[in-house]
Amino acid sequence: MRQMSAAFLILAIVTMIAACAAMTLRGLVHCALALAVAFAGIGTLYLSLGAQFLGLAQLLVYVGAIAVLIVFVILLTRGGDGDASPLIPTGLPITGIVVATTILALLAWAVFHSFAMHSLGPPATPATVRELGTVLMAEYVLPLEVIGLMLTAALIGAVVVAMKEKQDTQ
Amino acid sequence: MTPLAGCLLVSSMLFAVGLAGALTRRNTILVLVGIELMLNAANLNFVAFWRFGHHAGVSTGVIFGLFSIAVAAAEAAVGLALILAVYRHTKTTDLSLLTGRAQ
Amino acid sequence: MLDQVFVLLKHWLLGYSPAAIQPEVSILLTILPILLVFPVLFALTTVLERKGLGRIQNRYGPNRVGFYGILQPMADALKSLTKEDIVPASADRAVHFLAPLVLLAVAFLPYAVLPIGRNMIAANLDAGVLFFFAIGAISELSVFMAGWSSRNKYSLLGAMRAVAQMISYEVPLLLSSIAVIMAAGSLNTVEIVNKQAGFSGIFPHWYVLTPWGFAGFVLFMIAATAETNRSPFDLPEGESEIIAGYYLEYSGFKFALFFLGEYLGMFAISGLGITLFLGGWGAPLPFLTWVPSWIWFFAKLLGLIIGFIWVRGTLPRLRMDQLMNFAWKFMLPMALVVVVSAGAWRFLPQGVTRWLVSTLLLAVAYALLARGVETRNKIAKRTYRFAE
Numbered sequence: 001m002r003q004m005s006a007a008f009l010i011l012a013i014v015t016m017i018a019a020c021a022a023m024t025l026r027g028l029v030h031c032a033l034a035l036a037v038a039f040a041g042i043g044t045l046y047l048s049l050g051a052q053f054l055g056l057a058q059l060l061v062y063v064g065a066i067a068v069l070i071v072f073v074i075l076l077t078r079g080g081d082g083d084a085s086p087l088i089p090t091g092l093p094i095t096g097i098v099v100a101t102t103i104l105a106l107l108a109w110a111v112f113h114s115f116a117m118h119s120l121g122p123p124a125t126p127a128t129v130r131e132l133g134t135v136l137m138a139e140y141v142l143p144l145e146v147i148g149l150m151l152t153a154a155l156i157g158a159v160v161v162a163m164k165e166k167q168d169t170q
Numbered sequence: 171m172t173p174l175a176g177c178l179l180v181s182s183m184l185f186a187v188g189l190a191g192a193l194t195r196r197n198t199i200l201v202l203v204g205i206e207l208m209l210n211a212a213n214l215n216f217v218a219f220w221r222f223g224h225h226a227g228v229s230t231g232v233i234f235g236l237f238s239i240a241v242a243a244a245e246a247a248v249g250l251a252l253i254l255a256v257y258r259h260t261k262t263t264d265l266s267l268l269t270g271r272a273q
Numbered sequence: 274m275l276d277q278v279f280v281l282l283k284h285w286l287l288g289y290s291p292a293a294i295q296p297e298v299s300i301l302l303t304i305l306p307i308l309l310v311f312p313v314l315f316a317l318t319t320v321l322e323r324k325g326l327g328r329i330q331n332r333y334g335p336n337r338v339g340f341y342g343i344l345q346p347m348a349d350a351l352k353s354l355t356k357e358d359i360v361p362a363s364a365d366r367a368v369h370f371l372a373p374l375v376l377l378a379v380a381f382l383p384y385a386v387l388p389i390g391r392n393m394i395a396a397n398l399d400a401g402v403l404f405f406f407a408i409g410a411i412s413e414l415s416v417f418m419a420g421w422s423s424r425n426k427y428s429l430l431g432a433m434r435a436v437a438q439m440i441s442y443e444v445p446l447l448l449s450s451i452a453v454i455m456a457a458g459s460l461n462t463v464e465i466v467n468k469q470a471g472f473s474g475i476f477p478h479w480y481v482l483t484p485w486g487f488a489g490f491v492l493f494m495i496a497a498t499a500e501t502n503r504s505p506f507d508l509p510e511g512e513s514e515i516i517a518g519y520y521l522e523y524s525g526f527k528f529a530l531f532f533l534g535e536y537l538g539m540f541a542i543s544g545l546g547i548t549l550f551l552g553g554w555g556a557p558l559p560f561l562t563w564v565p566s567w568i569w570f571f572a573k574l575l576g577l578i579i580g581f582i583w584v585r586g587t588l589p590r591l592r593m594d595q596l597m598n599f600a601w602k603f604m605l606p607m608a609l610v611v612v613v614s615a616g617a618w619r620f621l622p623q624g625v626t627r628w629l630v631s632t633l634l635l636a637v638a639y640a641l642l643a644r645g646v647e648t649r650n651k652i653a654k655r656t657y658r659f660a661e
Contacts, residue, residue: 064410
């Protein structure tokens with residue numbers, strides 16, 4: 001524990017609390033705002049790990065766009081006034097919590113019995129923007145183009161799906 | 171407990187919380203919130219291994235994380251558009267009322 | 274020597290502190306001037322704005338308090354501090370309390386990446402411009418928090434409009450900055466300023482003096498006015514439109530905090546415009562380089578603030594649909610053409626050719642788009658759109 005800095009611990013705890021809050025709070029908008037805090041926490045974790053561009057891109061895209069989009073859709077579907085499902089679900093939904101706990105136990109066992117507990121690799125090269133740009137254009141140019149195409153398709157698709165259909169009867 | 175193990179535990183916990191929420195909550199939007207949390211947990215895993223893992227200085231972890239963010243953004247947009255369209259037809263976002271509808 | 278006076282002051286003070294806590298003292302000494310200077314600038318701007326607007330509207334501004342009204346900010350501060358803090362009974366207390374704090378925190382952060390003078394930058398980030406835009410995107414969430422937590426239909430409406438406007442105008446803002454980033458080859462603000470530091474003859478190498486730079490600067494400034502909800506884009510907060518929009522239910526000091534946050538955002542984005550297009554702390558003419566760099570930065574900042582005040586006093590407010598049309602149907606294509614034009618500038622050899630090609634691209638695009646915007650002025654039957 002002593003090898004981890006206090007900053008990392010605080011960030012991890014804040015992100016965990018925000019994520020738990022995002023999944024358990026009653027008001028939908030509160031959930032969305034807690035999710036935004038969780039995203040910001042994860043972005044700051046990226047920054048503390050040295051991935052500067054990725055952390056800032058996470059803040060820009062997730063907190064600035066996706067969280068705002070979720071909030072907009074909550075308000076457009078009139079979820080802002082009513083409240084979400086009850087806190088202690090009855091019947092079948094307990095299975096979900098059991099499954100999640102099992103998976104958590106499995107992953108924690110895997111982490112504790114792996115090489116991660118003992119050794120640290122060599123320090124990674126700093127991923128400067130220049131290097132990211134070079135790598136994106138040299139090695140990963142095909143995924144880059146495919147992502148561009150996919151984002152265009154998603155944009156057009158989302159607009160078409162959410163657009164109000166023209167009324168046939170006026 | 172190395173920093174790598176710490177990061178992996180945090181991402182595992184985030185994944186479990188996201189999974190629990192996605193499987194449990196009745197509101198469609200909260201299911202999407204759970205999915206986004208799971209994607210973020212996987213991204214954190216990538217960045218942790220990029221930073222602390224055993225490899226010779228490649229930025230693959232960061233690049234993959236970047237692509238993952240782009241894909242998650244597109245998926246969130248399309249998913250929320252679908253939720254809006256379903257709401258327009260059925261006037262509800264409650265999953266327990268939506269499942270079992272006429273196919 | 275005068276140029277580096279603040280840096281030398283900081284090193285001198287640092288020498289007096291014990292070695293154990295020197296990193297923390299260094300950070301404190303870097304942040305403290307930002308926390309002191311920009312709120313003072315905010316106070317001066319409120320007076321300047323009210324007197325400026327008054328003169329444009331053919332009246333005196335405030336001139337009772339102090340010499341020609343210069344102590345007006347003191348009176349305003351006293352008033353806002355002593356007003357009763359009313360929170361509506363049905364308001365969401367936690368979010369209502371947090372919204373001004375989040376806005377203020379997010380308003381101060383972008384100053385860390387602005388180079389105010391030679392060697393005077395708080396955080397020399399590798400991806401400085403991206404940091405600026407990421408923090409700007411976070412501020413939209415605080416606007417929404419303020420509007421929603423008040424449980425007031427007008428506040429919510431104002432907040433939704435403000436967020437929609439901020440998201441729409443973020444795209445031209447980012448695209449016009451991408452043109453500059455492409456030309457400079459870096460996201461680091463210090464390096465962008467250094468690239469604009471030379472002189473050819475009497476003209477500096479500022480990006481605003483190139484065709485794509487000029488168009489980009491105009492687009493950037495229009496988008497900046499819309500991002501900070503200034504007139505003529507202040508529909509979400511206009512007094513005659515929606516009372517006060519998203520900060521309707523705030524009184525006393527929290528209202529003053531919102532005001533402070535809005536003006537700080539205005540200064541920050543003007544600072545970024547200066548860094549990207551106007552050459553940062555560089556002098557405009559080669560024989561004026563003896564003037565300290567930070568004086569040039571603040572002089573340009575003052576010029577842009579006067580520009581904001583002038584535009585506020587002159588142009589009428591835009592309607593919401595006019596606003597959105599303008600962003601998506603005119604500014605976005607124009608910003609894309611600016612990026613193409615910047616690319617043409619970069620890859621054509623120096624001389625008349627690249628001036629001609631760049632200007633022609635921009636002029637043709639502007640003519641076509643402006644005509645397109647004009648013909649959409651049909652007065653149609655009023656329809657209402659809801660989600661269902």
